[in-house]
Amino acid sequence: MEVKINKNDNIVTAEFNGRLDTPASLEIAQDIESIKKEASGTIVLDCSQLSYISSSGLRLFLSIRKAAAEKGGKVIVKNISNEIRTVFMMTGFLNLFEIQ
Amino acid sequence: MKRTDNSEKKLSRRSAWTGLLMLLVAAAMLEATTLIQFYFAEKALNKEASSKAETQLDATKNKIMDMIDQAEAAVRNSVWIAQWSLTCLDSSERVCSRIVETNPVIYGSTIALVPGYSSERPLFSPYVYKSPADTLITVSLATPEYDYPNQEWFVKPLELNQGYWSEPYVDTGGGEMLMTTYSIPIEDYSGKKAAVLTGDISLDWLSDLVSNINIYPNANTLMLSRTGKFMVSRNKEMVKGLSIEEVMAGIRDQEDFKKVERGMNSGGSGHEQVTFHDIVGHVYYAPVERTGWSMCIIIPDDDIYGANRRTRNMVQIMQLLGLILLIAIVRSLIRSQKKNRALNERKNRMENELHIASDIQMSMVPKAFPAFPERTDLDLYAAIYPAKEVGGDLYDFFIRDEKLYFCIGDVSGKGIPASLVMAVTRSSFRTVAVHESSPKSIVGNMNNSLAEMNDADMFVTFFCGVLNLASGDLKYCNAGHNPPMILTDSIRILPSEPNLPLGVMKDMDFTEQQMHFNYDDALFLYTDGLTEAENINHEQFSEERVEAALHGRKSSEEHLKNIQNKVKEFVGEAPQSDDLTMMFIHFLGKPGNDGEKCHLTLHNKVEEISLLAGFIDEIAERKNLDISLASALNLAMEEAVTNVVLYAYPKDSDGTVDIDATLGEKTVEFSISDSGTPFDPTAVPEADITLSAEERSIGGLGIHLVRNIMDSVKYERIDGKNILTMTKNI
Numbered sequence: 001m002e003v004k005i006n007k008n009d010n011i012v013t014a015e016f017n018g019r020l021d022t023p024a025s026l027e028i029a030q031d032i033e034s035i036k037k038e039a040s041g042t043i044v045l046d047c048s049q050l051s052y053i054s055s056s057g058l059r060l061f062l063s064i065r066k067a068a069a070e071k072g073g074k075v076i077v078k079n080i081s082n083e084i085r086t087v088f089m090m091t092g093f094l095n096l097f098e099i100q
Numbered sequence: 101m102k103r104t105d106n107s108e109k110k111l112s113r114r115s116a117w118t119g120l121l122m123l124l125v126a127a128a129m130l131e132a133t134t135l136i137q138f139y140f141a142e143k144a145l146n147k148e149a150s151s152k153a154e155t156q157l158d159a160t161k162n163k164i165m166d167m168i169d170q171a172e173a174a175v176r177n178s179v180w181i182a183q184w185s186l187t188c189l190d191s192s193e194r195v196c197s198r199i200v201e202t203n204p205v206i207y208g209s210t211i212a213l214v215p216g217y218s219s220e221r222p223l224f225s226p227y228v229y230k231s232p233a234d235t236l237i238t239v240s241l242a243t244p245e246y247d248y249p250n251q252e253w254f255v256k257p258l259e260l261n262q263g264y265w266s267e268p269y270v271d272t273g274g275g276e277m278l279m280t281t282y283s284i285p286i287e288d289y290s291g292k293k294a295a296v297l298t299g300d301i302s303l304d305w306l307s308d309l310v311s312n313i314n315i316y317p318n319a320n321t322l323m324l325s326r327t328g329k330f331m332v333s334r335n336k337e338m339v340k341g342l343s344i345e346e347v348m349a350g351i352r353d354q355e356d357f358k359k360v361e362r363g364m365n366s367g368g369s370g371h372e373q374v375t376f377h378d379i380v381g382h383v384y385y386a387p388v389e390r391t392g393w394s395m396c397i398i399i400p401d402d403d404i405y406g407a408n409r410r411t412r413n414m415v416q417i418m419q420l421l422g423l424i425l426l427i428a429i430v431r432s433l434i435r436s437q438k439k440n441r442a443l444n445e446r447k448n449r450m451e452n453e454l455h456i457a458s459d460i461q462m463s464m465v466p467k468a469f470p471a472f473p474e475r476t477d478l479d480l481y482a483a484i485y486p487a488k489e490v491g492g493d494l495y496d497f498f499i500r501d502e503k504l505y506f507c508i509g510d511v512s513g514k515g516i517p518a519s520l521v522m523a524v525t526r527s528s529f530r531t532v533a534v535h536e537s538s539p540k541s542i543v544g545n546m547n548n549s550l551a552e553m554n555d556a557d558m559f560v561t562f563f564c565g566v567l568n569l570a571s572g573d574l575k576y577c578n579a580g581h582n583p584p585m586i587l588t589d590s591i592r593i594l595p596s597e598p599n600l601p602l603g604v605m606k607d608m609d610f611t612e613q614q615m616h617f618n619y620d621d622a623l624f625l626y627t628d629g630l631t632e633a634e635n636i637n638h639e640q641f642s643e644e645r646v647e648a649a650l651h652g653r654k655s656s657e658e659h660l661k662n663i664q665n666k667v668k669e670f671v672g673e674a675p676q677s678d679d680l681t682m683m684f685i686h687f688l689g690k691p692g693n694d695g696e697k698c699h700l701t702l703h704n705k706v707e708e709i710s711l712l713a714g715f716i717d718e719i720a721e722r723k724n725l726d727i728s729l730a731s732a733l734n735l736a737m738e739e740a741v742t743n744v745v746l747y748a749y750p751k752d753s754d755g756t757v758d759i760d761a762t763l764g765e766k767t768v769e770f771s772i773s774d775s776g777t778p779f780d781p782t783a784v785p786e787a788d789i790t791l792s793a794e795e796r797s798i799g800g801l802g803i804h805l806v807r808n809i810m811d812s813v814k815y816e817r818i819d820g821k822n823i824l825t826m827t828k829n830i
Contacts, residue, residue: 022709022742052713052731054738055801065793083731090808091801092789 003031010041017049020057032060039067041074045097048079053087065096076100119430127423134419138412142405149404150371152315153384153397157369160321160395163309164388167205167301168282172263172390174203175282175299182211182297186288189213189224196228197236199299207279208300210241211286214258215249217294223249229300253281254296261285261293265391267325268303278303280391316403324364326392364394374398457519458486464526465495469657477569477689478504481656484681485629485664491679492518492560493627494526498533501699501760502570505533505542508683509562509581509602510627521558525550525602529564535701539564539577540612543602547579547610550603559601563625569689570696571722572617577610582631586615587622591647594623622686624650624659629680633667636674641667656684696722698761702741704749704776712737715759723763725830733768733828736809739802740772740781740824748776748822767811768830773823780815781806781824 001024004015014035018024035043043064047053053061061077068075077097080088088094178199185192192211199209208229215222223242231237241248248254253266263284271279283298306323313321363370369386380401387394402409462484471480482495492511497504507529511518525546532545543564550560563584565576576594580601586594597611617623626646633641649666650659660682667680700715702708713734720730741757749755755776762769786807787800807813810826817823 019710019713021713021738022745023706024710026706052734054735054742055805056742058801059799062793062796066796069793083728086728086732087735087805090789090805091787092791095790096793096796 001027003028005031005035007038011044012038012041013044013046015046015049019052020050020060021052021054022056025054025056025060028060032064036064036067039064039073040071042076043068043073044076044078046078047081047084050084051081053084055091058087058091058093061093062096074098119434120427123423123426123430127419127426130419131416134412134415138408141408145404145408149316149382149399150384153371153382153399154386156313156315156321156397157384157386157395160309160313161386161388164306164391164393164395167305168265168388168391170203170205171282171299171301174199174206175209175284175297176263178209179284179286179297182286182295183288185211186213186286186294189218189221192224193226193228193238196226197238200228200230200236203299205301206299207277207302208298210298211295212241212248212254212298213295214293217288217292253283253298257283257285257296258293267327271300278307313397315397316399318403319397319399321395321397323388324394324396364396373401454516457516460523462486464523466497471497472499475499475569477687479656479686479688480504480506480684481660482508482681482683483660483664484679485676486679487514487629487676491515491629492522492558493629493679493681494522495625495681495683496526496529497683497685498530499569500534501537501701502568502697503537503699504567504569504685505565506567506625506683506685507533507562507564508584508625508627508681509560510629510679510681511560512558512601514678517558521550521560521603524553525560525562533564537566538612539566539575540610542566543577543579543599543610544608547602547604547608548606551606551608559603561601561627563596565623567617567685567687569687570698572619572621572687572689573614574617574623575612575614577612579610582626582628584623584625585643585647585650587624587650588618591650593643617687617689619688619690620686622656622684625683625685627679627681629676629678630663630667630682632678633671633680634674634677635671641670645670656686659684696763698722698763700759702745702757702759704745704753704755704757706742706745709738709742709745712741712759715761719761719763719768723768723830725768729828729830732809733770736806736826736828737770737772739805740770740826743779743781743802744772744774744776744822748774748779750777766829768828770826770828771823772826773821775821778817779822780817782813782815 001020002017004017006013006015012035014031020028045061045064061075065075067073075097076099077088078100080099085094085099088097088099178195181195181198182192185195196209196211200206208227210225210227212225213221213223218224221242225241225248226238227241228236228238253264256266257264263282266281266283268278268280271277279300279302281298281300283296285293286295286297288294310321310323313319363372364385364387371385372383374381374383382399382401382404383396384399385394385396465482465484469481471482472478480497482497484493484495486493491514493509494511495506495508497506499505509522509525511521511525528546528549529542532542532549536542536545543562546562546564560579561581562579563576563581564579565574567574576596577599578596579599583596584594585591594615596613599610600608624646631641631643631646645666646663649663654662663682664680698715698719700711702711716730716734716737719725720727720733725733737759741759744757748757755774758771758773760771760773762771781803784800784803787797787804789804806826809828811829812825812827814825815822816825
């Protein structure tokens with residue numbers, strides 16, 4: 001699992017590459033913390049290369065969303081696959097994020 | 101045990117004593133027989149001695165009487181001429197000369213006048229005797245020194261008025277000879293006692309006669325005169341003229357001798373046993389009539405019985421030696437018997453222990469057949485036919501996670517060491533194969549542990565295989581063992597890389613190989629005890645015969661028994677030199693059919709959760725599930741398993757999660773079990789997914805997803821295990 005973080009003006013883009021299962025979530029906890037620091041602006045979670053997400057990953061997404069809500073920022077989830085969309089749907093995450 | 105030992109000992113001791121006693125009784129009987137025999141032999145010898153002595157006495161007496169008769173006759177026959185010579189005294193000398201001349205037995209002769217008979221010659225006695233030169237010499241005995249009228253030979257006949265034999269005497273006139281004189285009174289024509297006529301005889305012949313009596317080597321013959329004086333004895337040195345009293349002075353007080361003395365002196369005959377200076381002797385005596393002499397033969401006891409007694413002693417010594425020898429032999433026999441018994445006991449015990457070792461060895465390998473009676477996809481049979489000694493062959497098999505783990509091996513060498521290594525190898529296989537699922541790592545692990553403790557430089561040829569019963573995939577690793585035979589359409593040797601045997605070196609890299617089993621394919625594994633079984637001509641059974649024996653459709657058990665019979669037939673009388681171990685695996689599964697099972701075991705480590713993806717992929721591939729379904733199953737499984745991995749076991753303690761999947765035609769059933777703290781995930785309240793981000797809690801999503809994805813979720817707590825069963829319709 002890999003996370004690439006790009007900062008451009010006020011927009012921070014995090015590109016997820018691989019499977020975000022429980023072990024992977026633990027691996028990228030640091031990356032998530034650094035993303036959360038930018039929660040006052042716009043955060044884009046690019047999921048075009050994310051093939052799988054479990055509840056641990058979802059929790060990370062939720063923690064970013066919560067941080068943004070606190071700091072007045074905004075979280076956009078981009079390019080989710082059908083499988084992940086199904087998961088988002090099942091968990092009500094479709095309503096929590098702006099999906100592009 | 102101990103009691104039997106003791107009573108056995110007692111029994112053997114008793115039998116030893118009985119044997120000894122019987123031996124002694126036999127010896128005593130033999131001895132008694134010998135003694136009786138000798139007693140009768142002595143009696144016979146005694147009788148023989150008596151008869152010999154008596155015969156000798158008789159013969160000697162007869163010879164003496166002959167001489168006496170001759171002498172007496174010579175003198176008597178001259179009585180008339182002596183009577184006549186009284187009328188002419190001058191002719192007396194001629195008369196005497198004639199007697200001496202005409203009678204060789206007569207040594208000398210005289211006519212002695214009764215003193216005063218002739219007034220002219222008051223004393224008159226011309227004595228004529230033979231000189232040593234055989235001429236006749238005449239001397240007058242009428243000398244005052246000699247005083248013939250007082251000599252015994254002159255007095256006695258006149259007194260008794262009959263012929264008289266004088267006491268033997270040593271002639272001093274002639275040649276110092278022992279002489280005796282027969283004298284007879286002569287009356288003149290008027291009937292008046294006028295003279296005494298004598299004839300002397302030398303007793304030298306008597307001495308010769310006696311000397312020639314040698315019925316026994318040390319026997320002595322004595323002749324006693326009327327007054328008990330020695331006349332002659334066989335031993336010439338014996339003093340002439342000494343009385344028996346004088347000679348036997350030392351033994352005079354002996355009652356035995358007194359008896360003899362009395363007997364002989366009284367002119368009787370008989371037999372006495374006497375003891376003389378500790379020497380026992382037998383005296384036979386008899387009188388010589390008319391002369392008043394007595395004759396005896398003394399025979400030392402030893403002469404009579406000596407030979408016999410020496411023989412008896414010799415026989416007794418021989419018997420004693422024989423008895424001692426016999427006892428020694430019996431003792432050593434008993435001892436060697438005991439030793440043998442002890443040796444046998446030890447041998448038996450060792451054989452017993454070897455049997456026990458062999459039994460233990462046999463009990464280590466699975467022996468209950470059919471091995472998997474509930475399975476229709478597998479027919480497996482295996483057997484070890486051990487050689488006389490325990491050996492080091494082994495096989496093992498078990499099914500875990502729908503995979504058949506099996507192995508066959510042969511420890512180098514034989515006997516207890518080999519069997520110990522065999523036991524270690526087998527338990528190592530069990531230990532390792534429980535958590536390793538590839539033959540390569542099983543073999544590698546086993547090799548390391550065997551090489552580490554291999555001080556005896558023993559090694560194990562080993563073949564290990566893992567057959568996926570669901571898929572028919574066989575993975576195997578051959579560590580220097582005979583490659584098995586594979587039975588598909590044809591029979592051929594399973595291609596296998598020649599790895600080193602186990603235990604040779606640590607950290608070896610083993611090559612793993614694989615092949616696919618179809619329905620009805622089979623694998624035949626064996627140890628070299630099969631191909632190298634030798635007949636008496638030292639021909640080996642060989643792979644060709646194995647292959648030939650494998651033809652034909654049979655059950656696994658029938659195959660093995662058939663081969664064993666073939667080997668038996670081939671080997672014949674030759675002894676089985678090595679263990680013979682065989683395993684026949686007949687695969688009857690139909691890969692891809694209903695009822696497939698998959699299994700995965702995870703440890704309670706977060707990283708292992710990633711392994712679920714591959715597991716689900718395999719199921720998806722087998723069941724042709726689409727990606728989204730597979731992904732959903734993966735997600736549900738991850739949520740359920742993560743729960744266990746993270747929370748079921750206390751932190752930092754080891755635990756496992758077993759995941760089983762049953763792939764049905766229309767469903768996939770998962771079962772997750774763990775031995776952790778009881779926890780029912782289905783009891784967790786539903787997460788409210790309608791809440792806003794601010795209101796949402798971090799947890800509770802997992803079980804929500806599981807419920808959403810799976811068609812049924814069921815929790816059970818069975819035998820201390822949490823079992824979560826989930827089904828997904830496909």
